[in-house]
Amino acid sequence: GPLHSHRTGSTAAQCGSLAAARTAPSLRAPCSSQQVIMATRALFVSLLLALCSALGEGVSALRGRSNGDAVKFDFTPFLIQYQSGRVQRLMGTSVVPPSVDARTGVASTDVVIDQGTGLAVRLYRPSRRGRLPVLLYFHGGAFVVESAFGPVYHNYLNVLAARAGVIAVSVNYRLAPEHTLPAAYDDSWTALQWVLSNARNGSGYGASWLSKHGDMSRLFVAGDSAGGNIAHNLAMRVGQQGLGQDDGKGRIKGVALLDPYFLGGHARLYETPGEGHCYFLNNLQSPKAAAHMATVAEFVSHS
Template identity: 50%
Template sequence: MASSTTEIVHEFQPFIRVYKDGRIERLLGNDVVPASVDPDTGVQSKDVEIAPEIGVAARLFLPRNANPHHKLPLLVYFHGGGFLVESAFSPTYHNHLNALAAEANVVVVSVNYRLAPEHPLPAAYEDSWVAIQWVASHFKGDGQEPWLKDYVDPQHVFFGGDSAGGNIAHNMGMRVGSEKPEGINLVGLVLNHPFFWGEEPIGNEAAESNFPNKAFVDNLWRLVNPLTVGSDDPFLNPALNPELSSLVCTRVLVCVAEKDILKDRGWYYKELLDKRGWKGKVEVMEAKGEDHVFHLFNPTCENALALLKRVASFLNQDKA
């Protein structure tokens, strides 16, 4: 019989292994890179502590030609990784947000939140809300971070993220609508391959070949949120949130990938917003032949560059 130090009780490839003795082995997303000046784009980055007592921090990105006399949009970004892996300081997200800050000419706050299963949901949501309140403090005259005070247009704030981070961005948008914090004028959401799900399969999820994928997602959600009601939790299934039409922003861009098991949920999100009487405009961009978060792993491919340009255009389309 295997000892408790080697016996695996949960294995979620490619994310983590959980051992019987409570040890967590993360299989990816462990590397970090320092903040720097990116030699290719000239984007500067730096790290800030937001709530060090609980480990909430952020990496900020400032474009090369930022000018305090021409304020820029702000993107508050939440990284993906199934709520289990990755960080705001990993090379994957550092490189992606360097490229996005340069292409879109926006300031970025990349939020570092606590990870499950050591810190199960709602920890990631609560940490993200702490970061949003910290951002808002600068537009009320209380914050001290000069990159936010000097370079950001507080009337052009966006939330964005990929996969689990897209889920967080949506739920933070809902919370802004319900709590209406002073200082945040949320214009739009950018949801890249957002992690939405539900008990009843939709679209291609119902195919027999996808049964293992459905079980994986169902079990993953229960691991990161052990007190959940299941895959119809309103945090995971926006269709079950009766307040969906009150989403406070006016524009949403959903990016999906043809081969991604989550693709149909992205399209369904658009359908829900349209049907529920939400007053904004929602767009969907589908990358043909691609799989989940392909743009992070192959950032120079044609589809990834097209996605980058589409997001940049979305963030700037109502700027003078």
């Protein structure tokens, strides 16, 4: 399944910094410098182990008794689910409002596209004139965290929309465990149908961007991490069922899976050795992230 539990060394690092602040006690008997060093190291290790043990027990105790809830599923560093059904997300909860980005000139706005489920999208429109390609984007986050409205994806889509010259539609699909799969897959289909419908007769701020400026013959689907999985699933469904309510003018011209795997069709493989998972979302000014951005932008704008 999509859930792979892994832990970080943050607790140990914190323990190390706490232990390093402690000093060795004064020694009553004369000792050689080597003995002092060895004794200090032994004390440091003992304190480190004790502090780590205490912190670990404290965190476990706090988690276990939070609001009287017992832990049902610990998916650190992403979330903790309690027996009551309450979900505590540990990352990816920050959101930023839509805006006109000062760096790129890209405008963004939010639209709720399904009142029943609360499904919403954030649209991005660059300042370029004429009909532009449309990019349907799905964020990552192990299917359980992050948001189309989060600062990481807001920053990334602002830059990508400007560089590629596309209208981007970032989908805030429903998350597990409250909404288990195939909820996210269903949301991707709903988002695609909304894009196609509003490309024909969209009205109102945001939706009209598609009807006035979007070119449905150059429709792209993309996503990173879990979003890449969703994009892949959507593309396969389109391959089996067609575009749904499309009037014949729409066409998915490319699929970009940014932790990619392709089944059939033409694949362009791109790899950056020595970098971590989805490194390209952070520090967009770094040479490797900039090269990755250029590759994705070129794929969308010149395919």
